[in-house]
Amino acid sequence: MLSAAEISALAISLKVAVLCVAIALPFALALGLALSRLRFPGKSVLEALLNLPLVLPPVVTGYALLLLLGRNGALGAWLAGLGVQFAFHWSGAVLAAAVMSFPLLVISIRAGFDGVDRRLEAAAESLGAGPWRRFLSITLPLSLRSVAAGCVLAFARAFGEFGATISFVGSIPGETRTLSIAIWELLNQPGGEAGLGRLVWVALAVGVAASLGAALLGRRAQARSGEDD
Amino acid sequence: MIEVDIAWRTRDFELQVAFTSDARNLALFGPSGSGKTSVLLAVAGLRRPERGRIAVAGQVLFDSAARIQLPASRRGLGVVFQDGRLFPHLRVRDNLLYGNGNAVQAGAPVAFDTAVELLGLTDLLARWPGSLSGGEARRVAIGRALLCRPRALLLDEPLVGLHREARSQLLQYLRRLHGEIGLPTLLVSHQPDEVRALAEDVVLLDDGRVAGRVRAEDFA
Numbered sequence: 001m002l003s004a005a006e007i008s009a010l011a012i013s014l015k016v017a018v019l020c021v022a023i024a025l026p027f028a029l030a031l032g033l034a035l036s037r038l039r040f041p042g043k044s045v046l047e048a049l050l051n052l053p054l055v056l057p058p059v060v061t062g063y064a065l066l067l068l069l070g071r072n073g074a075l076g077a078w079l080a081g082l083g084v085q086f087a088f089h090w091s092g093a094v095l096a097a098a099v100m101s102f103p104l105l106v107i108s109i110r111a112g113f114d115g116v117d118r119r120l121e122a123a124a125e126s127l128g129a130g131p132w133r134r135f136l137s138i139t140l141p142l143s144l145r146s147v148a149a150g151c152v153l154a155f156a157r158a159f160g161e162f163g164a165t166i167s168f169v170g171s172i173p174g175e176t177r178t179l180s181i182a183i184w185e186l187l188n189q190p191g192g193e194a195g196l197g198r199l200v201w202v203a204l205a206v207g208v209a210a211s212l213g214a215a216l217l218g219r220r221a222q223a224r225s226g227e228d229d
Numbered sequence: 230m231i232e233v234d235i236a237w238r239t240r241d242f243e244l245q246v247a248f249t250s251d252a253r254n255l256a257l258f259g260p261s262g263s264g265k266t267s268v269l270l271a272v273a274g275l276r277r278p279e280r281g282r283i284a285v286a287g288q289v290l291f292d293s294a295a296r297i298q299l300p301a302s303r304r305g306l307g308v309v310f311q312d313g314r315l316f317p318h319l320r321v322r323d324n325l326l327y328g329n330g331n332a333v334q335a336g337a338p339v340a341f342d343t344a345v346e347l348l349g350l351t352d353l354l355a356r357w358p359g360s361l362s363g364g365e366a367r368r369v370a371i372g373r374a375l376l377c378r379p380r381a382l383l384l385d386e387p388l389v390g391l392h393r394e395a396r397s398q399l400l401q402y403l404r405r406l407h408g409e410i411g412l413p414t415l416l417v418s419h420q421p422d423e424v425r426a427l428a429e430d431v432v433l434l435d436d437g438r439v440a441g442r443v444r445a446e447d448f449a
Contacts, residue, residue, distance in 0.1 A: 122275050123314035125301040127377045128331025137327075141318050 002198060008174050009182035010202055012090060016178060017158040020097040021151050024105055028150070032109035033135070054103045058163025062096055065168045069095070092169040093176050097158035105154040112146025113139060145218045152214035159206060179203055231255060231381075231415065235271055235281030235291075244268075244437035247281075252430030254407065256416040256445070259434035265417045266311065268434070269383050272415065273308045274301030286380055286413075305335025307374030307412075311385045313366045315358035321369050322354040328377025335380040339410060347409060348372045348402055364395030368402060375406070381413040388423055400426055424448055 002010070034040075035047065053061050069076040070087045079085065086092035116139050124134045140147070162180040169176040171185060183199050186192035234247040244264045257265040270276035272283055272290070280293040285306070290299045307328075315324050325341070345351055348368045358366060367387060374382055387403065388396045404426060407414070416427050424431055425445055433441040 117314075119310070119312065119314055120316060122301070123308070123310060124316070124327065126273055126275060126304075126306065126308040127328030127373065128302050128305075128333050129327070130300075130302050138316060 002202070003195065005173060006182065006195060006199060006202075009177050009179045009199070012093070012175075012177065013159050013179035014206075016090070016093045016097050016161075017155050019094045020101060020158040021105070021155050023094065024098045024102050024154065025151065028102060028105040028109050028154075029140075029147070032106050032113055033139075035106070035110050036113035050106060051103050053100050053164075058100060058161070059167050061099060062164035062167030065092075065096060065099065065164065069168075086168075088169050088172060088176065090169070090175050093161075093165050093178060096164040096168045097161045100161050100164050101154035101157035104157055105150045108146050108150030108153060109143070112143030112150075115146070116142045148217040149214055152210050152217075156207060156210050159210075160203070230284075230286055231272070231413075232282065232284040233268065233272065235268070235278035235283060237279040242437060246434065246437070246439055248432045248439055248442070250430045250432070252428070253411070254414045254416065254428045254430070256418055256424040256428035256431045257434055258418055258421075258424050258431050258448075259440070260419055262436075263434040264437040265419075265434045266385055269308075269385050269415060269417045273306055273383055274299060274304045275308075302331070303333055305333040305378070305380045307377050307379030307382045309367075309370050309374045309382065309384045309387055311387075311389060313358075313370045315361075315366055315369055315373070317358050319358075320354070321350065321356050321358065321361070324358060324369055325350070325354075325372050325376055327373060331377055333378070336378050336412065338378055339375050341376060344372045344375050347405055348375075362395070363391050364399055367391065367395075367399055371402070371406070375410070375412070379412070381415060384414055384416045384427075386418055387416070388418075388420065403427055421448060 031050070035043070066087060067073055069079065069092070071077065071080055071085070076085075076087060086095050120142070121134050121138055124138045129137065160180055161178070162184065165176070165178060166181055166184075171177045171181045177185070179199060179202065183196060183203070186196040186199065230249070230251055232249040236245040238244070242264070244267060246264065246268055257268055259265050267276060271278050272285070274290065277298065278291065278293070281291070282289065282293070283291040285304075289295070289297050290304055291297060316327065319327070325344070329341070345354070348371060350368060350372055353361065353365055353369065358369070361369065371384075371387065384403075388399055391399060400423065406412070407427065414427065416424065418424050425448055428445045431443045431445055431448055432439060433443065
């Protein structure tokens with residue numbers, strides 16, 4: 001069985017990953033829709049910026065977060081005045097995970113929106129549906145598989161996040177020591193093999209569960225649309 | 230009553246079309262590429278002319294000089310698209326009801342059961358659009374447009390691509406609709422028999438211009 005410390009690491013990782021997806025999703029939907037449907041100046045710059053966390057070493061992203069949001073950072077000092085602190089706090093782990101997984105979420109959602117037949121949206125408009133109703137009743141349901149896939153990808157990325165997290169929030173047991181960080185700590189600890197083995201199995205189980213969940217969601221979305229491709 | 234006076238120019242096509250009609254059922258007739266579907270989409274609000282004016286039943290829907298551009302969702306027109314455009318993730322019943330509760334409600338109400346009975350949709354209600362034949366899908370599309378309570382129906386080549394039997398069957402359904410509901414229609418077609426059966430007044434279009442005007446009974 002898992003020790004209390006191991007359960008705590010698993011709980012922190014799950015909490016971070018779930019909150020990360022829940023918080024990032026509305027923004028990713030809005031941005032994905034804007035990128036899919038609108039043309040605006042600076043769009044390619046925005047796309048490049050969006051992908052930055054994918055191409056930067058995660059440790060660098062974490063360090064950038066620390067510079068920006070650390071206690072002496074440009075934004076961090078101001079936020080500290082309001083009593084909000086991200087660095088070395090579990091909410092910072094959520095933020096780091098969100099930054100790291102946001103591109104995956106947006107790319108997947110955008111691809112889904114790109115794949116929706118615009119003529120169906122026009123038909124909905126001609127039937128009296130305003131923009132919100134068109135989005136909620138046509139665009140979103142027809143891209144549900146991509147949105148679900150994006151959520152699973154983002155969840156997995158957030159659950160396994162290591163580099164940005166450890167440089168931004170460190171490894172505080174019960175606060176910011178996630179499963180990945182706990183595994184890394186055990187790797188560096190003589191005699192940690194037993195705990196290491198258990199945590200690796202836990203990580204594997206969560207990964208497989210997420211992957212299966214994605215497949216099931218996809219099949220349900222497909223069944224609802226009545227297609228058999 | 231419909232008034233159209235619109236123009237636009239793209240790289241390879243120039244359209245300039247003006248007509249008014251008091252006929253209950255008006256047809257735009259012309260070869261493919263003559264611009265008739267573009268005119269229908271402009272009336273529907275799904276394509277924006279560069280300039281001009283569109284009014285239906287006394288209401289101005291578009292006027293470039295007065296900067297009026299009513300969104301398609303508020304025009305109260307039921308559009309039946311050439312390609313059907315049924316929502317693939319909704320069963321036939323939910324496709325039919327999609328426009329039912331919209332805010333515009335411009336025309337007289339048509340009861341769901343009446344529309345379903347009139348168009349022979351009773352046995353299709355629980356089906357998915359992907360499983361319908363061409364003629365069935367076209368009838369559902371007509372029912373869906375009808376049930377959004379429009380002030381007029383816009384039919385874009387409603388019979389195109391159907392085999393002969395389905396075609397004559399759908400023609401009968403459309404004639405029944407004219408007889409029993411009497412909603413004004415704007416029909417776009419390149420088939421003379423369709424125009425004769427479904428319209429009283431015909432605007433001939435060719436290469437983006439009005440090429441003539443005939444009454445449907447004189448239409449050969």
